Amino acid sequence: MVADYRVKLRDIRTAELEKVLHWRNDPEVGEYLAEESISWREVQEWYDQATANPCIRLYAIEAKDGRFIGYGGLQDIDWAERTASLYIIIGEKDYWDRGYGRTTVLRLAELAFEELELNRLDLAVLPFNYRGIACYERCGFRRVGFLNDWYLRRGKPWRSIHMRMTREQYFVAKKTWSQN
Ligand SMILES: CC(C)(COP(=O)(O)OP(=O)(O)OC[C@H]1O[C@@H](n2cnc3c(N)ncnc32)[C@H](O)[C@@H]1OP(=O)(O)O)[C@@H](O)C(=O)NCCC(=O)NCCS
Numbered sequence: 001m002v003a004d005y006r007v008k009l010r011d012i013r014t015a016e017l018e019k020v021l022h023w024r025n026d027p028e029v030g031e032y033l034a035e036e037s038i039s040w041r042e043v044q045e046w047y048d049q050a051t052a053n054p055c056i057r058l059y060a061i062e063a064k065d066g067r068f069i070g071y072g073g074l075q076d077i078d079w080a081e082r083t084a085s086l087y088i089i090i091g092e093k094d095y096w097d098r099g100y101g102r103t104t105v106l107r108l109a110e111l112a113f114e115e116l117e118l119n120r121l122d123l124a125v126l127p128f129n130y131r132g133i134a135c136y137e138r139c140g141f142r143r144v145g146f147l148n149d150w151y152l153r154r155g156k157p158w159r160s161i162h163m164r165m166t167r168e169q170y171f172v173a174k175k176t177w178s179q180n
Pocket residue numbers: 029032033070088089090091095096097098099100101102103124125126129130131132134135138
């Protein structure tokens with residue numbers, strides 16, 4: 001097992017969706033996401049789809065104190081190409097910068113490459129999300145390109161930075177995780 005098991009990944013309970021709604025409408029969280037805000041109906045539709053679609057994996061992130069602090073998973077799983085995209089949102093801001101993102105990303109990479117036997121993981125991140133970029137790079141993701149004018153934020157258009165981890169990169173990175 002590769003990652004430090006400070007976090008537990010488990011199913012999200014329907015009673016917890018109100019928390020998701022709260023996080024998704026927190027401007028300090030939403031500025032880093034594709035949608036800055038989301039309605040209650042959209043949260044419910046997202047949850048129904050994420051729990052029914054075989055190309056999506058969704059997990060609650062539970063901190064070691066038992067608190068539900070966010071969620072993450074894999075989406076757009078392409079079983080033929082053996083690729084997927086990784087997503088993560090830690091909505092409880094008190095838990096930022098405490099390694100929970102890194103631990104969760106490592107767990108999701110482990111799931112992707114060792115259990116699902118995928119060949120590649122991708123993600124997109126805004127250039128001013130320094131915390132996210134640092135977290136992903138530390139886990140072994142590398143920048144592979146960008147798309148201009150992808151999001152409107154802070155009154156101007158921003159590019160999205162695209163990051164990737166291949167199966168080979170995962171197994172190289174894994175050796176360093178156990179040393180850190
Ligand atoms: C992005 C996110 C998943 C990262 O999780 P996290 O638990 O806060 O991150 P970690 O503690 O594992 O790592 C954060 C790293 O960023 C670094 N960091 C924080 N602020 C930084 C800054 N302004 N500049 C550079 N690095 C910074 C930290 O030092 C840490 O690096 P280190 O482990 O080498 O010390 C989480 O903060 C989050 O969900 N944010 C809001 C939503 C979001 O951005 N989702 C991702 C969209 S792509």
